[in-house]
Amino acid sequence: MANENILNLRRIFAPTNLRALAAPLLILMILAMMVLPLPVFLLDVFFTFNIAVSVMVIMVAMYARRPLDFSAFPTVLLVTTLLRLSLNVASTRIVLLHGHAGADSAGKVIEAFGQFLVGGNTAVGIVVFVILTVINFVVITKGAGRIAEVSARFTLDAMPGKQMAIDADLNAGLIDEKTAKLRRKEVAQESDFFGAMDGASKFVRGDAIAAILILIINILGGLFVGVIQHDMAVSDAAHTYTILTIGDGLVAQIPALIVSVAAGLVVSRVGDDETDIGAQIAGQVFSNTQVLVLTAAIVGILGMIPGMPNMVFLLFASAIGWLAWMRGKQQTDAQEPTREETQRDAEVRAAEAQEASWNDVAPVDVLGLEVGYRLIPMVDKSQNGELLRRIRGLRKKFAQDVGFLTALVHIRDNLELKPNAYRITLKGVEVGVGEAFPGQFLAINPGRVVGALAGRETIDPAFGLPSYWIDSVTREQAHALGYTVVDASTVVATHLNQVILGNAAELLGRQETQALLDHISKEVPKLVEDLVPKLLPVSTVQRVLQNLLAEEVSIRDMRTIIEVLAEYAPRAQEASELTARVREALGRAILQTLFPSNAEVQVMALEPGLERILLQATGGGDGAIEPGLADTLLQQTAQLAQRQEEIGLPPVLLVPAQLRLLLSRFLRRAVPALRVIANSEVPESRTIRVTGMLGT
Numbered sequence: 001m002a003n004e005n006i007l008n009l010r011r012i013f014a015p016t017n018l019r020a021l022a023a024p025l026l027i028l029m030i031l032a033m034m035v036l037p038l039p040v041f042l043l044d045v046f047f048t049f050n051i052a053v054s055v056m057v058i059m060v061a062m063y064a065r066r067p068l069d070f071s072a073f074p075t076v077l078l079v080t081t082l083l084r085l086s087l088n089v090a091s092t093r094i095v096l097l098h099g100h101a102g103a104d105s106a107g108k109v110i111e112a113f114g115q116f117l118v119g120g121n122t123a124v125g126i127v128v129f130v131i132l133t134v135i136n137f138v139v140i141t142k143g144a145g146r147i148a149e150v151s152a153r154f155t156l157d158a159m160p161g162k163q164m165a166i167d168a169d170l171n172a173g174l175i176d177e178k179t180a181k182l183r184r185k186e187v188a189q190e191s192d193f194f195g196a197m198d199g200a201s202k203f204v205r206g207d208a209i210a211a212i213l214i215l216i217i218n219i220l221g222g223l224f225v226g227v228i229q230h231d232m233a234v235s236d237a238a239h240t241y242t243i244l245t246i247g248d249g250l251v252a253q254i255p256a257l258i259v260s261v262a263a264g265l266v267v268s269r270v271g272d273d274e275t276d277i278g279a280q281i282a283g284q285v286f287s288n289t290q291v292l293v294l295t296a297a298i299v300g301i302l303g304m305i306p307g308m309p310n311m312v313f314l315l316f317a318s319a320i321g322w323l324a325w326m327r328g329k330q331q332t333d334a335q336e337p338t339r340e341e342t343q344r345d346a347e348v349r350a351a352e353a354q355e356a357s358w359n360d361v362a363p364v365d366v367l368g369l370e371v372g373y374r375l376i377p378m379v380d381k382s383q384n385g386e387l388l389r390r391i392r393g394l395r396k397k398f399a400q401d402v403g404f405l406t407a408l409v410h411i412r413d414n415l416e417l418k419p420n421a422y423r424i425t426l427k428g429v430e431v432g433v434g435e436a437f438p439g440q441f442l443a444i445n446p447g448r449v450v451g452a453l454a455g456r457e458t459i460d461p462a463f464g465l466p467s468y469w470i471d472s473v474t475r476e477q478a479h480a481l482g483y484t485v486v487d488a489s490t491v492v493a494t495h496l497n498q499v500i501l502g503n504a505a506e507l508l509g510r511q512e513t514q515a516l517l518d519h520i521s522k523e524v525p526k527l528v529e530d531l532v533p534k535l536l537p538v539s540t541v542q543r544v545l546q547n548l549l550a551e552e553v554s555i556r557d558m559r560t561i562i563e564v565l566a567e568y569a570p571r572a573q574e575a576s577e578l579t580a581r582v583r584e585a586l587g588r589a590i591l592q593t594l595f596p597s598n599a600e601v602q603v604m605a606l607e608p609g610l611e612r613i614l615l616q617a618t619g620g621g622d623g624a625i626e627p628g629l630a631d632t633l634l635q636q637t638a639q640l641a642q643r644q645e646e647i648g649l650p651p652v653l654l655v656p657a658q659l660r661l662l663l664s665r666f667l668r669r670a671v672p673a674l675r676v677i678a679n680s681e682v683p684e685s686r687t688i689r690v691t692g693m694l695g696t
Helices: 002-012 015-035 040-063 073-101 108-115 122-171 177-229 234-267 277-285 289-303 310-335 339-353 373-379 386-402 472-480 488-502 510-521 525-531 538-550 558-568 575-585 587-594 608-618 627-646 657-667
Strands: 367-371 409-413 421-426 429-435 441-444 456-459 466-470 484-487 601-606 652-655 675-678 688-694
Touching (some): 040 073, 040 108, 073 177, 108 234, 122 177, 122 472, 122 484, 177 234, 289 310, 367 373, 367 488, 373 409, 373 488, 386 409, 386 488, 421 488, 429 488, 441 472, 441 488, 466 472, 472 484, 484 488, 510 525, 510 538, 510 558, 525 558, 538 558, 538 575, 558 575, 575 657, 575 675, 587 675, 601 608, 601 627, 608 657, 627 657, 627 688, 652 657, 652 688, 657 675
Parallel strands (some): 367 409, 601 652, 652 675
Antiparallel strands (some): 367 421, 421 429, 441 466
16 A cells, blocks of 8 residues: 555656646645735745746747747746736735834845835835836737737738648648648647737736736825834835835836736747847848948947037947948958859869860750749758758659659759749750749739739749739738738749649650659569560550640559550550550549549530530541531530639540540640540449530
């Protein structure tokens, strides 16, 4: 029994359990101080503890890089407020019981604040106390509460836009599912934080009002106790109890002021998440040499005016001028070429002096990204270029979703481009251009925003949506208005991702096909060996895979593709016919992509009469369509596809297998988003519902 009790005690007082018990014990202690009398020594200890906690809180606020780094602040604000109020109650009890004994009867801390800080002068003490309370209540607490209130409202309004930006990064392969979950959690926590701060600021405001009321009550109560109960003279009682009350008020109000300043620092934090407040202020206020020079000149001129404190002004002018000189020297040193750069330039000049050789014939990059000189930091490895990481992420996401690994993206600077321009090339041919502005954000209009923005109007290069380039200060406003806001590197990465997805078929070359077969042969070596080169050459397999990719069909299920090719290759060698057989085998995956979660297959279809005409006109093969009929088909398809998209459905056309390839090639030129599937590709387990008839 004794051993069990010892084990239970050890379990209770384990470090982890003690941390869990710390908060409840602190709250119970605070509440107990309001009821139970405290010795003078303990009162000094708790007053000192209150001051230490307030200093610690403001230090944490100073070094927090974003508000969520101090997410416990609303709770800390409430606890420190309760601690101050309980100390006010405990000190009031001691002041009224023992105040007649002298200034040190309520403890050394109250005596020090009442005697030393205000010199024992009651009038000065009351004025200082009231000024501190007004500063805390009217200026700091009210301002911080207003910032928290507005931030809470804008953060809540901006949640849909932020969620869309996270989903866009996830779909583009810039982040994985785990990172997306963390970002969604941070968005929710940010909204909860500012809402809690808005409520917690009311406690501080109430604490300031309570401090003034407690001051008045203590003075009146002290006069009554001193004169009536202890037969003190009115002047002596007023002086003694007023000094004690002022000391009590100051020792509580100064920590309250410190915590309120900490609250203001936390909720007003804007901008860079990589630095603390001190580094951010130093970097933005003292980094501009011209500002420092002009400030030094103005202060120096003021210092030369007769009657001014010339020594002080000239001293500050000299200090600011010295700082400007140091900043200018640092910037000049940074601009001067280093030894490595000088050596590199010498090597380039030496190379230019040599004769041309075959080494000068460089192969064309399969995928290339050229950037203007202002975008170089985004792709510079030595500067931790964010775009490099994003490109690695989108290549990995592409390989996971589509089924093969694309060629590396070769990045180089191009001085012929505009400073903020970039160009995406495919086999040396330009396939995408755009502009990006580092340090700014692109606010994209998804079609349901509630207002315009002040910024550089542009078009999103990836999706062609109307957009604005905005500064960081307008970011929250854009979120609140419903815009999807992304940074400059995300703009370039998303555009590159769209180009890669749209040209997947062309990116699958002979080398990539062979690498894909080599990879799958590690899993099913006999199957690959029987197909290539015994039944089909690599070129035919490549053509089949390209046909699938051209219609945005994933080739991840290479095992099924190889099995189907091996089955039908003895009877057919045409890539188009083999592609049709592979599509039938992949029908379940194709439908799953278009209509996930076994949803009802809601498609457009051909009117039976039109279907017969098309079969007769083409002879059941890949013939031509009569021009008049072709124009009608294009117009009706565009109308039906738009109607499908308006009701939230993908534009899918269901046709006979004999017409699928012909109509897909013909109609997708006018409606790129259209997907044409054959009846034979729909699994028997899926339910089909026709939402529109083509040809009626």
